[in-house]
Amino acid sequence: xxxxxxxxxxxxxxxxxxxxxxxxxxxxxxxxxxxxxxxxxxxxxxxxxxxxxxxxxxxxxxxxxxxxxxxxxxxxxxxxxxxxxxxxxxxxxxxxxxxxxxxxxxxxxxxxxxxxxxxxxxxxxxxxxxxxxxxxxxxxxxxxxxxxxxxxx
Numbered sequence: 097x098x099x100x101x102x103x104x105x106x107x108x109x110x111x112x113x114x115x116x117x118x119x120x121x122x123x124x125x126x127x128x129x130x131x132x133x134x135x136x137x138x139x140x141x142x143x144x145x146x147x148x149x150x151x152x153x154x155x156x157x158x159x160x161x162x163x164x165x166x167x168x169x170x171x172x173x174x175x176x177x178x179x180x181x182x183x184x185x186x187x188x189x190x191x192x193x194x195x196x197x198x199x200x201x202x203x204x205x206x207x208x209x210x211x212x213x214x215x216x217x218x219x220x221x222x223x224x225x226x227x228x229x230x231x232x233x234x235x236x237x238x239x240x241x242x243x244x245x246x247x248x249x
Contacts, residue, residue, distance in 0.1 A: 112154065112178040118216060118247050121150050122232050125220075125249045143220040143249070144173070144187055154178055165210075172206040184212050190221040196246060204242055218247045 105117045125146065151161050154176055165175035165184075174185040186203040188195050199217045207215045221231040233248035 106157075110179050111181050112159065112176065112183060114176070114183045114216060115245060117151070117154075118218070118245070119234070121147065122234075122247065122249055124150060126228055126232055129249075143189065143218075143222075147185075147187065147218060147249075148174065151176060170206060170209065172203070172210075175210070182210060182212050184210060184215040186215070186217050188217065188219050190219055190223065195219060200237060200244055200246070203244055204240070207242055207244075213241060214243045214245075216245045216247055218249060220249050 105113045105120075107113050129142075129146065148161060148163070151174070155161055157178075159176060159178035162175040162177065164171040164173070172184050173187040176183040176185065184203065184207050186199055186206065188199045196217070196219060199219065203215045203217050207213065231248055233246075235246040235248075237244045237246060
């Protein structure tokens with residue numbers, strides 16, 4: 097695993113290109129998830145831990161990954177801080193048609209609490225019958241002044 101952030105994930109203004117970083121994670125997950133999911137006794141923990149480990153390169157380059165970040169009385173799964181920017185991330189496991197709508201609502205509330213207009217909802221689809229083409233996707237939802245990128249993994 098890389099130990100520092102590549103310049104391609106840092107914009108000219110010094111902000112993090114979270115979209116490109118998470119697209120790289122999608123490919124990493126596709127290529128490596130099978131091995132790691134089998135190593136963890138708690139199957140639900142594997143996606144969280146692997147994403148955090150992948151994002152660790154942000155910390156190594158001067159950023160922070162805040163886990164269970166306080167958003168008023170609630171806690172979002174991850175908030176990456178890089179420079180003066182915050183990147184809210186909510187992680188969900190696919191359990192059916194309500195996963196994404198509920199995740200969008202939840203993350204939208206967190207974003208409002210921390211004053212951010214862009215966030216990322218990472219949805220891990222562990223259904224054995226789902227193809228990688230179904231699991232790996234990128235959708236952008238814009239509503240109410242917020243932009244949420246739904247990242248399938």
